[in-house]
Amino acid sequence: MADIFFxxxxxxxxxxxxxxxxxxxxxxxxxxxxxxxxGDLSENGLYKAAKFELGNIDRTLxxxxxxxxxxxxxxxxxxxxxxxxxxxxxxxxxxxEFHIVGDTEAKPSENKISSNSPLGKALMNSKKGExxxxxxxxxxxxxxxISIV
Numbered sequence: 001m002a003d004i005f006f007x008x009x010x011x012x013x014x015x016x017x018x019x020x021x022x023x024x025x026x027x028x029x030x031x032x033x034x035x036x037x038x039g040d041l042s043e044n045g046l047y048k049a050a051k052f053e054l055g056n057i058d059r060t061l062x063x064x065x066x067x068x069x070x071x072x073x074x075x076x077x078x079x080x081x082x083x084x085x086x087x088x089x090x091x092x093x094x095x096x097e098f099h100i101v102g103d104t105e106a107k108p109s110e111n112k113i114s115s116n117s118p119l120g121k122a123l124m125n126s127k128k129g130e131x132x133x134x135x136x137x138x139x140x141x142x143x144x145x146i147s148i149v
Contacts, residue, residue, distance in 0.1 A: 004067055005074040005115065007084040010105040014071065018064040021057055028054045067104060074102065074115075081126050081148050083115050089123075089143040096143075098123065 006014070032054055035047035074083035081087050081100060088097045099112045100123060106114035113120045122132040126145055134141045 002070075003072040004070045004104060005083050005102040006067075006071050006105060007101050008073045010101060011068075011071045011073055014064055014067050014104075018061065018068060021061055021064065025054070025057045025061065028057055077125065079127060079148070081123050081145070086149040087123055087126075087145060088147040090146055091141060091143050095146065100124065 028050060032047070032050040035044055035050045038044055038046065076082045076084045083100055083102055085100045086097060087100060088095060090096075097111060098119070099110075100115050100120055101112045103114045103116055106112055106117065113123075115121070115124055118134055118136070122134045122143070123145070126132055128145050128148055131142055131144045134143065
């Protein structure tokens with residue numbers, strides 16, 4: 001399987017979430033154990049809820065563990081945009097800033113765009129001063145790169 005690219009902050013966040021969830025799992029196992037001791041499991045709401053919670057925790061731990069095992073901190077290329085770059089662009093006289101991140105870190109509402117999104121792909125490997133073109137549903141967009149951090 002292919003590597004999953006992260007920013008350093010993004011991979012650290014996944015590792016921290018994994019640790020916290022692993023600790024939370026201990027409490028969920030204890031709750032399930034107490035619920036089992038109550039007797040009849042067929043009508044035991046606490047047992048069903050605890051089993052459901054433990055299942056959710058285990059699924060999330062497997063997903064996060066996969067991200068950690070396949071996760072690679074992407075190296076930012078010097079003078080060019082890459083995963084981890086903060087890019088300021090000019091589009092029709094309006095400045096916009098984007099943070100290019102790995103797929104699992106993307107949050108468009110926070111201007112964190114995936115390197116594999118149409119906008120991310122257009123910006124990847126570009127230099128300051130270059131213009132990139134994006135085909136959007138509303139038509140062609142042209143963005144001029146003002147700065148890369």
